[in-house]
Amino acid sequence: MKKIKIIVFLFLFLITTKANAEELELKYNLRPMTDNYSVIDGSVQNELDFFLYEDEVIYFNGSKVDIKDKYFSIDISSIEGTANLEFTNNNNEKVTFAYYIYRGNGLIEHRVSDLLAYPIFTDTIGEIQIIYTAEDIENKVLIMELMSRLPEQFKIGTERIILIPYRHLENKNIAGIAYMGEAKLYNLSRLSEKNKKIVLYHEMAHLWANKLIEYKLLDYSYSKYEGFAKKDKQYVSNYTKKYLIEKQSYSEDFAESIAQYIYNPKLFKKKYPSRGCYIEMLFFITGIKYEIGGMI
Numbered sequence: 008m009k010k011i012k013i014i015v016f017l018f019l020f021l022i023t024t025k026a027n028a029e030e031l032e033l034k035y036n037l038r039p040m041t042d043n044y045s046v047i048d049g050s051v052q053n054e055l056d057f058f059l060y061e062d063e064v065i066y067f068n069g070s071k072v073d074i075k076d077k078y079f080s081i082d083i084s085s086i087e088g089t090a091n092l093e094f095t096n097n098n099n100e101k102v103t104f105a106y107y108i109y110r111g112n113g114l115i116e117h118r119v120s121d122l123l124a125y126p127i128f129t130d131t132i133g134e135i136q137i138i139y140t141a142e143d144i145e146n147k148v149l150i151m152e153l154m155s156r157l158p159e160q161f162k163i164g165t166e167r168i169i170l171i172p173y174r175h176l177e178n179k180n181i182a183g184i185a186y187m188g189e190a191k192l193y194n195l196s197r198l199s200e201k202n203k204k205i206v207l208y209h210e211m212a213h214l215w216a217n218k219l220i221e222y223k224l225l226d227y228s229y230s231k232y233e234g235f236a237k238k239d240k241q242y243v244s245n246y247t248k249k250y251l252i253e254k255q256s257y258s259e260d261f262a263e264s265i266a267q268y269i270y271n272p273k274l275f276k277k278k279y280p281s282r283g284c285y286i287e288m289l290f291f292i293t294g295i296k297y298e299i300g301g302m303i
């Protein structure tokens with residue numbers, strides 16, 4: 008059922024965009040095969056693959072990239088830590104993708120095997136798996152209930168939710184991580200019910216955004232969203248402010264805004280009318296039927 012919906016969705020979108028698909032801007036034309044902001048195990052992956060919707064000349068680090076049948080690879084074997092890969096074309100358009108590449112002992116918290124010391128339980132809601140331990144049984148019940156009320160179209164990027172019973176090992180402030188269809192939520196028990204909801208919606212918003220990017224309803228730099236967000240003249244949280252200043256990326260602002268909107272749309276629109284307008288537009292074009300109070 009989910010697949011059919013995605014196909015219909017894609018098809019409708021293709022019809023509407025076909026007419027002006029002649030010369031795509033670089034940020035729409037270049038698609039990474041590994042989601043932007045992914046965490047990568049450099050000990051098993053030496054290359055990152057990219058795909059071009061339309062043929063064009065691409066440069067990486069000033070050198071022309073060798074493209075074969077619309078695909079090319081970038082060697083990451085000498086990169087460790089945060090990598091910002093910047094690509095340009097002959098129109099001086101730029102696009103950057105960020106990855107975190109780890110090696111050696113790796114990032115333990117990025118492996119489900121980290122939960123090996125615990126008996127693991129699995130539940131499913133629709134096609135989404137919820138993986139949890141005995142410590143998170145109550146949180147799992149809450150998550151299942153929240154998930155059952157979320158619109159199906161909003162869940163399209165989420166394949167798995169993993170409830171980790173302890174704090175993130177590297178950064179205790181991290182409440183959740185979303186990558187490759189997976190949302191990991193850390194030590195939910197320490198949070199208020201409101202924050203548990205916000206964290207869940209926030210991580211799911213990242214996964215949803217990845218799908219929208221894949222369908223070209225959003226670009227990697229969130230440039231259209233940025234225009235709307237700036238009009239509100241305020242940040243949605245200290246965290247997103249810090250992220251914006253340090254990484255110049257609106258991805259966190261986007262996820263947090265979606266989360267706060269879902270939690271309380273009336274309040275959100277009052278505080279951030281421009282972002283609210285953009286979110287409602289995005290919900291409309293992605294077929295999310297939204298009723299006040301319906302998703303809380």
Ligand SMILES: [Zn+2]
Pocket residue numbers: 209213259262
């Ligand atoms: Zn985030």
